Amino acid sequence: MEGLKWTRLPVAVALGAATALAGLLVLAAAVPALAVASPSPRARRGVAAWVRRCAGRLVELERRRFDAFGLTSPGGPAPDSAPRAFGYLASRALPGALGTLTVGLLAIGTVLALIVLAALLRGRVDLPEPVVRALSHDVASGASESGMGLLEFLGQVVIGAALLMLNLQAMASVTALDRRISAAYLAPSERERLERRVSELAESRAGVITAVDAERRRIERDLHDGLQQRLVALGMLLGRALRSDDPQRAAELVAQARESTGLAVEELREVAWRVYPSGLDSAGLEKVLALIAERSSLPVEVDCALPVRPALEVETVLYFVVSEAITNAAKHAGAGLVTVRISEEDGMVTARVRDDGAGGAAPEGAGLSGLARRVAALDGTFAVDSPAGGPTELRAVLPCG
DSSP, X not given: OTTOOGGGHHHHHHHHHHHHHHHHHHHHHHHHHHXXXXXXXXXXXXXXXXXXXXXXXHHHHHXXXXXXXXXXXXXXXXXXXXXXXXXXXXXXXXXHHHHHHHHHHHHHHHHHHHHHHHHHHTTOSOOOHHHHHHHTTOHHHHHHHHXXXXXXXXXXXXXXXXXXXXXXXXXXXXXXXXXXXXXXXXXXXXXXXXXXXXXXXXXXXXXHHHHHHHHHHHHHHHIIIIIHHHHHHHHHHHHHHHHOSOHHHHHHHHHHHHXXXXXXXXXXXXXXXXXXXXXXXXXXXXXXXXXXXHHOSSOEEEEEEOSSOOOHHHHHHHHXXXXXXXXXXXXXXXXXXXXXXXXXXXXXXXXXXXEOSOOOOOTTSHHHHHHHHXXXXXXXXXXXXXXXXXXXXXXXXXXXX
């Protein structure tokens, strides 16, 4: 019942009673229709299909009611068979009747309270003498004579407030019962959950394979377009130095070759880090992210507050999420600042990367879709919020492992 305000509870229960009554009306029409259509299998199937459609619409109404009042929506699809549809509609008769009773009692109590209040405002109700004296600041003179009357008056107020709270608590219990019944009939079976899990794992595995293939192609492009070209240039410099008859010119060429060697080593290190950030093994995620921030062409603020170090595979995925987000912000978004926030709550690690760029990032793009597949492979969730004009925020939630 978290997030449900007490002032909205009567409305939620009243709407639930209305949908329960609608379900009973469907049953009242379906039972005699089935009796009449019993000789014809086709007619029976038609009536059963109509009941399933009605149950599906009521389930959708129930989901909207639960969502509107801050409750967890009943999980699972609408009943897929006539027996389940009949059972669902019939089982809601109990919470519907209890909801009608509690709402009716609250309505009666409210009407009576309004009548008394109206009479009090019109001066047609005589207040207890202790209250009159209290209002006239003359309690001291009459306290010894009618103190018990004042206690009785206050007792009536307390009893009324207690009955109101009991009525509201009864409404909360009715809503919880309604939620349990809906979950019992609409939640997927164990077989359905296993089949769904197998499907998710197969899809995740295919996504990981696709992401690995895409990463291999990018590494091949980096080696071909960057490192390979630099090594060819290095070989040409050394060849020119060997063929040169001028010792000074040969020394200059060797110096250039040495400088080119350092750049080639740096590019090779960059490619290796794209394959796997080896610094995670020793330094950990916080220090590696700080290194990324230092080497970035954009200002990057990193806040990594993890009380316990997560599993290495989780750190690796978080590294790729942050690294790809910073790269995209620098290359495509025209951002001036990137903020990285990594926190842990309830056994889940959440990474948020936000930039103040132009926005418009496409989640289906090669880079972001690859990150989504990486996160999904560890049973995590990945979301991109990038409206036109910015800002862009990437959010990845992963189990600590």
